[in-house]
Amino acid sequence: MYFKLALGNVRKSFRDYGIYFITLLFGVCVFYAFNSIASQQAVLQFSESQNRIIELLAGLIDGTSVFIAIILGFLIVYASRYLIRRRKKEFGTYLTLGMPVGKVSRIVVYETLLVGVASLLVGLALGIAISQALLYVTAALFTIQVDALMFVFSYEAMIKTIIYFGVIFFITLVFNVFSISRYKLIDLINADRKNESIKLRSLPLSVVLFIISLALIGTAYYLLIDNGLVTFDSQFATSTVLVCVGTLLFFYSLSGFLLRAVQSNRKLYFRGLNMFVLRQLNSKINTTFISITLVSMALFLAITSTCGGTALANAFTQNLAANTQYDATLSLTLPGQNVDRTGQAPKDEGNRYSWYPQAAADNFDMLTTLKRSIPEWDTYVSNAAQMNSYQTGMTMKDLADQGQVTVKDDIYGQSMDQASLNAITVSEFNKQRTLLGLEPVDLGSDKFLLWCNFEEIKYVYEQFLAKSNTLNIFDTTLTAASNTLETMPDRTSSIAGNTGIVVVPDHLINEKTPLASMTLNLMYSGERADVEPKFESALYAAFPGPSSISDNARIWPFMTSTTAMQMEEQASGLTALIAYLAVYIGFILLVTCAAILALQQLSEAADNVSRYHLLEEIGVERKMTSKAVLVQIAIYFLFPLIVAFCHSLVALNVVVKVVSMYGYLDIALPLLMTVGAFLVLYLAYFLFTFFASRTMLNQKAVV
Template sequence: MLFKLSIRNMRKSIKDYMIYFMTLVLGVAVFYVFNSLESQQAMLSISNDTREIVALITEMINYVSVFVSIILGFLIVYANNFLIKRRKKEFGVYMTLGMGKKNISVILLVETILIGLLSLVIGLIIGIFASQLTSIIVAKMFSADMSHYQFVYSSAATFKSILYFGIIYLIVMVFNMISIGRYQLIDLLQAHRKNESIKTKNLGICVLLFLVSVGMLAFAYYQVTQVFNGSQIELLGQMILVGCVGTFLLFYSLSGFILRVVQMNKGHYLKGLNCFVLRQMNATINTTVVSISIICLLQFFTICILSTAFAINETIKKDLRDLNPVDVSITSYVSMNEGIQGNESDVFDVLNKVDITSADFSEYTFANVYNANVYMKDSLAPIVDEIHDSFPYLQLDDAEETFMSVSDYNKIAKQFGNEQIELANNQYAAICDYDNMKNLRDKSLSKGTPITINGQSLVPKYDHCIYGFVVNSASHMNMGIIVVPDQFVMNMELRAMHFNADYAGDQEHTKLMEERFRTLEENGDLAYTVYSRIAMAENATGLTALFVFIGLYLGIIFLISGAAILALKQLSESSDNVERYKILRKIGTSERMINHSLFVQIGIFFAMPLSLACIHSIFGIQVANKLLALFNQNDMLAPIAITAIFIIMIYGSYFVITYLGSRSIIKEDSMV
């Protein structure tokens, strides 16, 4: 009997369950997709190093999944609270007919289990098929061979999804039974007549709080964009806290005076159903200040996380193309290998151990770098105080400058396709590709800062750093090398030597060379650091994948959570306001006007937190760029566009379903 009643109730309330059901399905599908990554790599032909990278990503996702489960747990409890509230009158009727709270709890338990099982099954099915797309993404990222592609099912991801989902649902069931046990019959029967209490706020205090909130946000924006330099983590934490408080105060103050401000414009306020919509919105904001503030912050973090993740992805790809002009770079530092003399034979003596000779390379260059007892405090003397204030962790007194002869640098510059340099006997130049350091050096060079080598003073030829680097790299990491006329390096202390080369031969020969270099590294015989273009691409791609997958995982969950809370709150408001819509119909308001007012009301409610989140993100993305200055991010247009697509897809879907659900509620209930 109770089971049949539960089935009948589910069919009758299917529209009420739509948002709840959609959220559960999306949550399960996303959870499965990201936790099935380990299984996806099993069928791909990738190297052992890449498998280790994928294993690391999988481990990170496992940790993030715990956090995601907690978020989904709170979300499901919130959704259940809405459903119970929506059906209070129904439960009151059951009790009037003699049904006990225990039986009502059983009905609710059966419904919860059924909707949970249905959403779990559908979510897993969607996740299984969607995860095949993950295989393609992983394969593309790691340049894997998909010739042996086959449909992949992850039992481990399924088990994790069922386990976490089961624990969350167990908590929800207990919550439901406790909630039903607390209600009295009179409360259930009169639930439709009770609305959340709204306290009238003092207009003057609200205006003052609005000004304070705007001031707090402006102060936080200024601090993180103009004062924060990427290393002041304590300052960043303080400004995030200021921003959170400012966000709450902004929404709190708006709910107290925005209606009165609009009322001053009588022509607009009294037009159509504007007065009804604005009063409804004012009441809604009054009772959801905390929720809207949290959702705004969630959306802010979502935009920043997704935009930054996609930006890092694009930047690393570009850097791999630009910063790896040769097949392999080899560097040896004297401090790590005291036997080197700075000759080509030093390199080939080691390479010959695995049958690598000069004939294996189509072109190669060899260059040395030196020390000259010149420190950054000398080459950056005019701006030392400024650097100490802005970068307190940069120890200029201990940072020794690196020198290279102009002929050696020009050989590498020609090979890499970079600008070559000509110097007079009393001139020097600085090469650099790390933006933050380049800005500092440019300031010093523009002041004509001289350096002294062996008692002879050299002046800069250029008032800025020349873009350049001397070995393969995954990112812009050249902090600066000073290029001097050849005669000045003759008496300098050898610091390191660089060997850059392209392989001779076809793809098979390249593969063989990579294996030989890997063998030397694994055996510990190579006293040199090898920067292989292929190995650098694999490692950098792993870092890219880590950022992208974690960013997508958290971003989508945050989006779903924020949109679902807004949707459920608006559906609850529509249910509470049915009587008001009945009155509108009685006084002759058309359905078209009512639907339009409902659309505008829901649109404003969804747009408010998103609008402020977008403003926050303008400054938040700048902070992310400072924190990730290593990646030299510049063009954020494409990442922001991709993020916008994600937001429109998920946020827009919830908005449409919320509008249709709310319209259905006010129509059906008006006919009762």
């Protein structure tokens, strides 16, 4: 009997349950789909590094899911509380008829279970469908060929979804039963007659608080921009606290401020239903400002994480082609300050220089050693060029000082008096140019070139060249061969990371000049995809294992190797990783926010039925009331979004600066796409709320 009642109730109030159900559905389906990503390994042919990325992604999603579950749990408890509140009168009737509280609770338990089980089932079914789509997305992101129709199903993800949501529903159930047992019959019976007591705050105070909130938010913005996200120090903490408090105050005082502002223009205030709408907003703000603030901050997180993530991923892929012009790069960094090419290994340094005799025997030519160890070298590599960089005894700060360049006071500027400035010979520089198909340069005997492609530092060299054309280096005065900065890549890597090299005439360097690092760039004899696997296996067979600057480690003939293909794979993996996480978090946050706003507005519409009824009785046209409903809901949906958007713009502005060290960052497109996708979803929730509210308000109205 009670089950029948519950079923009838759910079916009857489908409109009320609609938005709750749809949001639950979204939650379950997205939760399953993302948690099932690990199972794609079983279906798709990933490479070794791609497998690692998928595992990392699965781990990250696993961790994030706890956070997501907490958000969804909050939403579900909130939503069901709203649904219970809507039906106080119905429960009152049951109690009046003599039904014990336990039985009423049982109806609610059945209803919660019914909606829970239905949304779990449908959500899982949808999630399985979505996970098939995700399979193809992954395949596209990792550029894996998909030939046949594939099916992926993750038993673990399904169990996990059921457990997580089971717990959430259980908590909801406890909450519901608890709140019902606390109701008093008289309150339930009079539920629709009783108006929420309106606590009023003084309007001038609202205006003052509003101005204070703007000041707080402004200060927070300033602090964040000043801090630049470089260190998470007290300044960053202050900024975070200020922006939270500022936002809270903003929403606390907003309606009062709006009311006061419009009241000062009496023509506007006394027009149509303006004063009614403003008073409506102001009367509810006491109960809504906290949730609105939470919604706004969550939206801010959603926008920032999604945009920032997408932009970061884009930065990696966009600059990849420019940074991977060499097919592969082998390089080593010298372990000490006093390593030169005299054949005399530095003394008293333990075993760190055990490699030195061999390097000296091969005349410090990496290629000689490599070719000896890998007999088939020439079948893989068509061209290779070595480049030694030497210590100049100068720091970058010294160069900036010589050119009277003012260094920015950021993290890069601050580290400039530590960073040593290195030099290379023009002949080795020209070999690299030949490798890239560029014309060689001639420096004569007294000219120099500056070479840098690290975005955040380029300005130092550019300003140097603009201001001065002489440089004192190696006790010689050189003049600039060109006043444009050389920016070609110095190696293959995921980011442009050359922080500055001086190219000098060969005669300035001799075998006593201390070395800083050695780099060998090379080009394959054929297509990257054909040659690289063979080349890599030959290389690792001859020189196994990773290396590091430590005793007895392999330093000669190379410490690290990077290839263009590795970089591409890493970049696509990283793109996938970030994109998945950003979409997962962003989507859940957005849907939760929109659902909370929608439910809040629907419950408000329910409370407002009698007010709108009265308006119709005194002859307000339906068009006018509809407009009032629209404005009221629009303000609730718009303001959190606008505030979140402002916060995001400032935060992203800072993020862009940090990320731009990885090269040029185009944030406009990902921003537009994210905002576009978000707006569509948000708008859908908004329209649903508007139409549902309007129907609710018109329903009981007069003929």
